[in-house]
């Protein structure tokens with residue numbers, strides 16, 4: 001993961017907050033005393049981290065015995081609890097337009113814990129709910145949290161494993177996605193996520209005080225404007241355009257190819273694995289039309 005030490009970073013859905021703590025300790029420029037007065041009121045300092053989690057404070061403290069909430073507080077890092085990136089009513093006004101980069105590590109919707117939760121989801125499949133979460137993260141990130149005059153970056157780290165690999169981060173999540181200011185949200189590229197570089201970071205399971213095995217991860221970068229050269233030098237550009245995951249030679253959904261011939265390609269398109277991705281994509285495109 002490439003991070004500029006001068007960025008004002010907001011983490012989203014940071015489980016036990018160990019990622020935010022690691023960022024604050026190792027990557028950023030200043031001692032991260034968060035908000036300082038400026039002409040607009042209170043603003044995030046350059047080279048600072050602000051943390052957020054979906055859980056309420058009580059749930060966070062009950063769920064993760066060793067969460068970093070109090071440690072962040074002691075260091076002067078603000079940690080917002082109960083921040084649901086899909087629900088504007090949970091966002092503090094002080095967070096509006098304050099950040100250069102948002103980071104959502106291994107997003108995943110929580111499991112349903114009641115029939116009411118399930119019904120609130122309106123019958124959507126978990127694949128659609130996860131894709132919707134990622135898309136709303138991008139949309140709301142650019143419309144609300146990111147500073148229009150800043151670096152304007154939204155990052156997601158994810159895994160090349162099911163269910164993460166079935167969300168089509170490279171070609172589907174930002175399909176026709178526009179900000180309120182009518183700017184197209186574009187994938188700049190990706191780079192490996194190396195957990196070892198983040199001392200103390202424990203990748204958490206979505207619902208429990210349990211760590212996810214350290215499999216290989218990738219961090220994706222989206223923006224609405226060209227990125228600085230220093231960032232682009234670290235990223236691998238997307239191999240396929242948005243909405244076009246299958247080229248003549250390669251299937252980006254299934255990481256299959258190069259195809260030896262037209263027949264080989266056709267055989268792949270008819271395979272069960274590919275058909276499954278096709279059906280998830282059909283559902284997603286139908287969902288986006290509603």
Ligand SMILES: C[S@@+](CC[C@H](N)C(=O)[O-])C[C@H]1O[C@@H](n2cnc3c(N)ncnc32)[C@H](O)[C@@H]1O
Pocket residue numbers: 012013014015016019053054055083084085086104105106107108109110133202203204205206207
């Ligand atoms: C697999 S866990 C990863 C947790 C943490 N980011 C990490 O890397 O250890 C997925 C996280 O996504 C968060 N999440 C799911 N839906 C969310 C939403 N609507 N808004 C904010 N966070 C959300 C969950 O609370 C959970 O902490």
